[in-house]
Amino acid sequence: FDDGPDARATPALLDVLRELEIEAAFFVIGRHVETNPKLANQILRDGHLLENHTFAHSYGTNFYSTAKLTAELNRAQQTIERHTGTPPRFFRPPVGLSNPNTFTAAAAVRLKVIGWTIRSLDTRLTDPEQIVRRIERRLKPGAIILLHDGNIPAERLVVTVKLLVSKLREHGYEVVRLDRLLT
Numbered sequence: 001f002d003d004g005p006d007a008r009a010t011p012a013l014l015d016v017l018r019e020l021e022i023e024a025a026f027f028v029i030g031r032h033v034e035t036n037p038k039l040a041n042q043i044l045r046d047g048h049l050l051e052n053h054t055f056a057h058s059y060g061t062n063f064y065s066t067a068k069l070t071a072e073l074n075r076a077q078q079t080i081e082r083h084t085g086t087p088p089r090f091f092r093p094p095v096g097l098s099n100p101n102t103f104t105a106a107a108a109v110r111l112k113v114i115g116w117t118i119r120s121l122d123t124r125l126t127d128p129e130q131i132v133r134r135i136e137r138r139l140k141p142g143a144i145i146l147l148h149d150g151n152i153p154a155e156r157l158v159v160t161v162k163l164l165v166s167k168l169r170e171h172g173y174e175v176v177r178l179d180r181l182l183t
């Protein structure tokens with residue numbers, strides 16, 4: 001889940017993940033952690049990963065110099081660790097865009113760059129069934145599914161996640177946390 005924590009949607013998402021017994025990875029924006037530290041800590045207490053998605057989530061991140069991106073990642077790392085006591089291990093670039101600077105900056109901050117294999121388009125599509133059908137068509141073992149908990153209506157997010165997990169289980173898939181998938 002990208003772009004949180006978002007006080008409007010993340011609490012409802014955490015409730016549904018708890019109900020479904022799912023652990024997930026949350027790629028959070030540092031400035032959102034600054035304004036929602038209790039929510040960031042709840043994500044961790046619920047057994048989820050809390051990872052780096054930059055401090056400000058600029059759409060120009062892909063054009064940053066290595067030095068500027070390193071500073072941006074460091075600021076997010078420091079903010080997340082200061083508010084939660086847990087340093088992120090993974091970094092997902094905003095909009096999923098990367099270039100050689102992305103990997104150099106991430107390595108300098110000791111982060112592993114993580115993308116996705118299925119982009120749900122849940123920030124553009126509004127029908128949960130359409131979002132899940134899009135994901136379903138691209139499913140394969142080891143898939144990393146991109147969803148958002150930032151700037152998404154809570155009701156739509158909850159319906160989408162419940163429907164998605166039901167479909168995944170129907171197809172015999174097990175949902176595993178990102179760090180466990182990568183080991």
